[in-house]
Amino acid sequence: MSTRRHFLQKASLTTLALSLPFSDSIAKALGQQEPKVLRVALMGLGSYASRVAEAMKDCSRAKLVGVISGTPSKIEQWKQKHGLSAQNCYSYENVDQIKSNKDIDAVYVITPNGLHKEHTLTLAKAGKHVICEKPMATTAQEGQEMIAACKAAGVQLLIGYRMHFEANTLDIVKKQRAGEFGKTLFFQGLSGFVIGNPSQWRLNKLLSGGGAMMDIGIYSINGARYLLGEEPIWVTAQETKTDPVKFGEGIDETITFQMGFPSGATASCLSTYSLNYLDKFFLSGTKGFAEMQPSTGYGPIKAWTHVGPLQHSHVTHQTTQMDKMAALILDGKLPLIPVDGEEGLKDMRIVDAIYQAVKTGEKVII
Amino acid sequence: MSTRRHFLQKASLTTLALSLPFSDSIAKALGQQEPKVLRVALMGLGSYASRVAEAMKDCSRAKLVGVISGTPSKIEQWKQKHGLSAQNCYSYENVDQIKSNKDIDAVYVITPNGLHKEHTLTLAKAGKHVICEKPMATTAQEGQEMIAACKAAGVQLLIGYRMHFEANTLDIVKKQRAGEFGKTLFFQGLSGFVIGNPSQWRLNKLLSGGGAMMDIGIYSINGARYLLGEEPIWVTAQETKTDPVKFGEGIDETITFQMGFPSGATASCLSTYSLNYLDKFFLSGTKGFAEMQPSTGYGPIKAWTHVGPLQHSHVTHQTTQMDKMAALILDGKLPLIPVDGEEGLKDMRIVDAIYQAVKTGEKVII
Numbered sequence: 013m014s015t016r017r018h019f020l021q022k023a024s025l026t027t028l029a030l031s032l033p034f035s036d037s038i039a040k041a042l043g044q045q046e047p048k049v050l051r052v053a054l055m056g057l058g059s060y061a062s063r064v065a066e067a068m069k070d071c072s073r074a075k076l077v078g079v080i081s082g083t084p085s086k087i088e089q090w091k092q093k094h095g096l097s098a099q100n101c102y103s104y105e106n107v108d109q110i111k112s113n114k115d116i117d118a119v120y121v122i123t124p125n126g127l128h129k130e131h132t133l134t135l136a137k138a139g140k141h142v143i144c145e146k147p148m149a150t151t152a153q154e155g156q157e158m159i160a161a162c163k164a165a166g167v168q169l170l171i172g173y174r175m176h177f178e179a180n181t182l183d184i185v186k187k188q189r190a191g192e193f194g195k196t197l198f199f200q201g202l203s204g205f206v207i208g209n210p211s212q213w214r215l216n217k218l219l220s221g222g223g224a225m226m227d228i229g230i231y232s233i234n235g236a237r238y239l240l241g242e243e244p245i246w247v248t249a250q251e252t253k254t255d256p257v258k259f260g261e262g263i264d265e266t267i268t269f270q271m272g273f274p275s276g277a278t279a280s281c282l283s284t285y286s287l288n289y290l291d292k293f294f295l296s297g298t299k300g301f302a303e304m305q306p307s308t309g310y311g312p313i314k315a316w317t318h319v320g321p322l323q324h325s326h327v328t329h330q331t332t333q334m335d336k337m338a339a340l341i342l343d344g345k346l347p348l349i350p351v352d353g354e355e356g357l358k359d360m361r362i363v364d365a366i367y368q369a370v371k372t373g374e375k376v377i378i
Numbered sequence: 379m380s381t382r383r384h385f386l387q388k389a390s391l392t393t394l395a396l397s398l399p400f401s402d403s404i405a406k407a408l409g410q411q412e413p414k415v416l417r418v419a420l421m422g423l424g425s426y427a428s429r430v431a432e433a434m435k436d437c438s439r440a441k442l443v444g445v446i447s448g449t450p451s452k453i454e455q456w457k458q459k460h461g462l463s464a465q466n467c468y469s470y471e472n473v474d475q476i477k478s479n480k481d482i483d484a485v486y487v488i489t490p491n492g493l494h495k496e497h498t499l500t501l502a503k504a505g506k507h508v509i510c511e512k513p514m515a516t517t518a519q520e521g522q523e524m525i526a527a528c529k530a531a532g533v534q535l536l537i538g539y540r541m542h543f544e545a546n547t548l549d550i551v552k553k554q555r556a557g558e559f560g561k562t563l564f565f566q567g568l569s570g571f572v573i574g575n576p577s578q579w580r581l582n583k584l585l586s587g588g589g590a591m592m593d594i595g596i597y598s599i600n601g602a603r604y605l606l607g608e609e610p611i612w613v614t615a616q617e618t619k620t621d622p623v624k625f626g627e628g629i630d631e632t633i634t635f636q637m638g639f640p641s642g643a644t645a646s647c648l649s650t651y652s653l654n655y656l657d658k659f660f661l662s663g664t665k666g667f668a669e670m671q672p673s674t675g676y677g678p679i680k681a682w683t684h685v686g687p688l689q690h691s692h693v694t695h696q697t698t699q700m701d702k703m704a705a706l707i708l709d710g711k712l713p714l715i716p717v718d719g720e721e722g723l724k725d726m727r728i729v730d731a732i733y734q735a736v737k738t739g740e741k742v743i744i
Contacts, residue, residue, distance in 0.1 A: 197620070197632070197650070197652055197653055198568075198570075198632075198648060198650070198653055198656075200566070200568070200648075202564075202566070202660075202662075204564075204662075206664070248614065248616050250614050250636050250638065250644065250741070252638060252642050252643075252644050253642070254563070254641075254642035266563070266564075266642075266644065268636050268644050268646045270616050270634050270636075272616065272618060275620075276618050276619070276620035276632075277618075278616065278618050278632065278634050278648075280634045280646050280647075280648055281646075282564060282566075282644075282646055284563070284564070286563055286664070287563050287564055287662045287663070287664065288664075289662055289666070289667045289684065290564075290662060292660075294568075294658075296568075296570075296653045296655055296656060297653070298572070298652070298653065298654075300655070301655045318655065373740060373741050374739060374740070375616070375739050
């Protein structure tokens, strides 16, 4: 009896530990080590940083501990709102001092695209892991420099691909890899919204590196790659501009682009700053199909296949992303779809090719 | 009183005539002429001719009265099944004798694409109105010759654009013209199915004039034009072939193509013989959108906008088409979207441009 009772007690404790969210008290009760937490500072305090900070409140493996900003008043607000310690807050002038800060493990770079390279290089030199928002840079050349710098410094470089951790997306990727759609021969990605304030950094070539393509077109590029499970071998692209005042030199308003893949699959995509209602992925195979709409928005992703709708419940994307990135950095746990610098570089090479194809009017071999 | 009574009688009779389907008895009661009926012969007795013949049983303005076929046994079957008189049945050898046949008004040419021109010229010379299945020809040059021949002979040339009479399609076209979607800047057309029997005429260049583009890609071309309400000014296109045995020289398996329009709108389309589940139109504007899926299939068209689903009930497309074409030929009643030779020629010019763009890899200005 005592043996059976002991077994039941143990089983019950294990069941409890497995069925509840992992908590310190249970871990302690089981005599396990506390799970390590990734201590993160956010660099660039725009609206997306606020979204990430809010999402991180629900993280179990990542914790917001600091900020880097060029605006002192913002730092004050963030310190108060998020209970940040003063010594974990930096300006762009003194950010190199972060090197000696033992309380910060990683920095999430959420500054304008045109500053990603410079900021990543600074942080790598300071020995911090870098999570860099997508697009990782404005050109593949910059991306390569960032990868090299992080490698030389022995820090990780991750790109903020939140969709790579989203449950519906991963389910469709798994189904595709398992052959449930047959041979997937066509991907369609439509990425667009009507951009507001014409004076924002996204419409400033030096800061953005480009227009809609850099901001949202990259979702269709990335989506084509993870849903088809191949890398493109050619790209063609066509640009249209209806408002050359709002969308100046080097800022693409609308680009349609196509990619060809080794299997014979093609992708046909739209990137635009002039139309709403555009956040759609469609994957077509010889045995079935998958659709996602919205496919990359911040809210719940709606996905269905020829069999029926997927039912994965919504978790704030940035919460999952930061927890999984912590697990990657701290435990080396690799995700199904990579989120490293090389993954970011693959997209940047395609962005480069698209701009080249627009310029030359010719098919660009990648 | 007698004046008022007379007025009411007259009004009641008029209301009856307007509110009920037009019938011979009411027409006779009102002392009107019987509505004229278009007496049609079908040329080329393949499966689509059978579908048209079946649909015409429900027509009120068009009647199947004859056939033209190269297969005597088929003529026998059709004579019996449809109660056709022997003098209204022709072979390809004696079809020119149709000139003296006063019981046939028009011929619907449903032969392989590569024969459309020759057959249309023969029928025009015989003084018969021609309804020619789409694509009207295999090149714009052929289309122009057909238009010229019919004009010279004083007969009408209509192209079998059944979607131009479909209720959901027309509703979306009207909404677009009324500005309900705002400025429409993007059209996407996906047209594809997996083609079976590799020895069919559709995969024989001489008979088909091309592959999927001629057969179904033309739906996306045409759909882009009627949903955007503009004519393209440029075309780009990319070809992919995964099965060069089944899809030989000159038979396109898969082509992605794009069109640019004067307003700045773009169309991004897919034409393929290698994927099912592809019959989708998407029209995106600054104030809303429309989707159709299926968008051109023979069955019920499913359409919805940002406001909600459209509810027009299904009527067999070919029934409506033949009744409306009879009204066009007999009464000169023009449809909202043209179905004449010029309309067909516009599509053929784009098909020519797409093939040229595939060949040269360059943007083709139309």
